[in-house]
Amino acid sequence: MFSIFKQEARGLATSPASSSTQDLGTNCGEGLDSESSEKTDKEPVDFYGLGDPAAEFSQMSPYLSSRGSIIKCFRDAAxxxxxxxxxxxxxxxxxxxxxxxxxxxxxxxxxDLLSSRLNQRDMHHIEPPMLQYPDWKGHMWLRDEVAKFLSYYCKAPVPLKPENVVVVNGCASLFSALATVLCDPGEAFLIPSPYYGAITQHVYLYGNVRLVYAHLDSRVTGMDCRPFQLTVKKLEIALLGAKSEGINVKGLILINPQNPLGDIYSQERLQEYLEFAKRLPDPQRTHVIWGTSKDFGISGFRFGTLYTENQDVANAVASLGCLHGICGTVQYQVAQLLRDRDWxxxxxxxxxxxxxxxxxxxxxxxxxxxxxxxxxxxxxxxxxxxxxxxxxxxxxxxxxxxxxxxxxxxxxxxxxxxxxxxxxxxxxxxxxxxxxxxxxxxxxxxxxxxxxxxxxxxxxxxxxxxxxxxxx
Missing domain, CATH: 3.90.1150.10 (Aspartate Aminotransferase, domain 1)
Structure with a gap:
């Protein structure tokens, strides 16, 4: 039975900050109906693909486990x-x-702008809680600022809640954590390709989760009005192709703005992808990732945040926070940066x-x-x-x-x-x-x-x- 991630229409695509968000939605309980809105039996098989890191990286090290050898090969390849x-x-x-x-x-x-702001006096502050083990979801004062920041710049219809925020050291860590807590080994996420290739590594490292590719084409065919256009039909073809190979697809990953194509999914397009899931949006099964690396150009800070209304997911991801926590002083600096709306x-x-x-x-x-x-x-x-x-x-x-x-x-x-x-x-x-x-x-x-x-x-x-x- 297929189950599918669903993208919530409320995202960061409308942010004045030209945000680079990675948005995930999940339906981990019931599966997606195998019926497609259009017959796809005769569609070309190259509209989908299946990633298999274990097959691609077959060189084993005598000093590592088989999983360790594959993880090492990810680094070797890049x-x-x-x-x-x-x-x-x-x-x-x-x-x-x-x-x-x-x-x-x-x-x-x-x-120059960031160095000037980060060197101002209000950025340099130490108090005892910053030097101690934090809540692995992040300090509450930071989560509060994240919720306010995203509510404002995403034009959220209702204020986001700090208790639904989890912060870790980068979006890569969140991909790994979500893949681990949402999927069993060997299951997969559906993703349009081309896509930011490091996601392959992120979802495989801990969870042994694979990716099913919905291939986008430079040719403008009957399904498209422009090159590399994502359509529901292409998602359906990829999903049915994965099912034919016995792969259980647990989620849809959408990157917004898209990397490497630079597209922004409109609200109308996002609604189409929701309808692909054959049901109304479910906030309990929709998870949004956002980070400061792209919007603020501070990738060295290693800051990423998860927003989810599902506390089971939030707590499961927070359990991995002991591996991916952010030091207290960086949390403080990020909070100061996000609250400085005038700057x-x-x-x-x-x-x-x-x-x-x-x-x-x-x-x-x-x-x-x-x-x-x-x-x-x-x-x-x-x-x-x-x-x-x-x-x-x-x-x-x-x-x-x-x-x-x-x-x-x-x-x-x-x-x-x-x-x-x-x-x-x-x-x-x-x-x-x-x-x-x-x-x-x-x-x-x-x-x-x-x-x-x-x-x-x-x-x-x-x-x-x-x-x-x-x-x-």
Missing amino acids: EEGYKAYHLDEYDEDKNPNGIINFGTSENKLCF INQVYLSENHARLRAAYAYITEELETLNIPFLRTKAGFFVWIDLRKYLCSDTFEEEFSLWRRFLHHKVLLSCGKAFECKEPGWFRLVFSDKIHRLRLGMQRIQEVLEKEPQGAKTLSPCQSLEKSSQSR
């Missing part, structure tokens, strides 16, 4: 690019020939948005000059670019080869396979950086592409769509 970057990081003064990082989704545009509204948001718009305008103009097709984004720090014409063959091996040539020319990108994109040749380019680094990085990309033999010169569906919608 090591080449980021190890090279950290050993040879670009610095305009100390290492001007170092690697430019267009691969990590971090906002590097507002360090957020009058200083940070306006300047952050202006700098992001300028960086986005620069990078998209460069992409157009180089005749590189891309998806125009509505939010996020990245652009989804189409380099398929630079592949000698339509394979992920060729995609990885191109990725490695970029790395050898000292620019780090993220290739589409890392996001489980089913089409080789797509890359994510992060633009939230200073213009001089963007300029140098794009020069290096151009140098690589000028050496590449181009395949088909035809305009991609993505490019033709974007050319017709230049105004944003």
